[in-house]
């Protein structure tokens with residue numbers, strides 16, 4: 001059993017979730033003003049997953065992410081400035097303004113990429129885990145992916161390979177219950193993703209993905225297991241995105257306003273906030289201070305991004321190929 005993380009980790013986890021939320025809110029606003037070039041899939045509502053998992057990772061551990069990857073990037077150590085500037089296409093972005101939301105790279109902090117393709121994070125994490133195993137360096141690889149990826153062949157191949165070679169990988173399915181507009185219940189004969197772990201020979205654990213302490217506790221065990229050479233695990237975090245699939249898209253042809261509102265009432269930040277107060281871990285004033293800091297960080301990141309230069313067109317062909 002993992003000890004209750006609330007007293008020791010609660011504030012840190014709250015801060016991480018706040019930083020993600022405030023940054024996403026800035027991006028929503030910026031998208032509506034035409035400042036973001038390319039798609040913008042926000043992570044609002046799912047912050048507990050990135051915060052709870054990444055709290056266990058060192059800079060040397062690696063994360064592979066998806067089109068919904070802003071939260072993973074921030075939780076892994078990308079700064080708000082570098083994230084917002086990347087979405088604004090500025091040279092100060094983490095991919096020098098060349099990638100945008102779906103090509104966020106920051107190898108210096110172990111963010112080995114977000115991707116617009118559904119599924120590859122699973123295979124990439126298996127590959128990284130294989131190299132870590134050969135190098136015996138104690139590192140862990142994490143794949144974040146949505147429920148839309150679990151019926152993709154990459155899921156089968158990645159989990160099976162990680163299991164037979166006992167690779168140090170954590171597979172994190174963020175089951176937000178929809179793949180764009182397709183309900184998971186429509187796309188899967190078995191409603192439990194976690195149950196599939198057994199089929200591949202690894203632990204499969206389902207947690208309330210809006211409860212950051214539950215995610216933290218489950219990830220603690222899976223990461224420790226991977227680091228100890230005991231192989232991979234599958235973590236299913238049941239959660240919900242409260243914004244449309246991507247900014248600018250409609251939202252109520254495939255789900256109801258009532259359903260969205262019911263999940264907003266289970267907002268991961270509100271849930272943890274109440275527990276921090278009820279558990280006597282923090283006062284209203286302390287939390288208000290953290291909230292103000294996160295808001296200022298995100299607002300400052302936007303100002304920084306808007307004031308940053310565009311990439312020089314003459315550099316369009318640099319940073320394209322790796323030089324041996």
Ligand SMILES: Cc1ncc(C[n+]2csc(CCOP(=O)(O)OP(=O)(O)O)c2C)c(N)n1
Nearest residue numbers: 068116117118146147148149176178179180
């Ligand atoms: C291989 C592949 N097939 C289809 C798409 C089109 N597509 C983009 S996002 C998406 C839904 C993804 O749903 P999910 O994996 O559950 O992630 P979520 O958007 O819910 O975070 C699809 C099908 C794609 N990008 N890649």
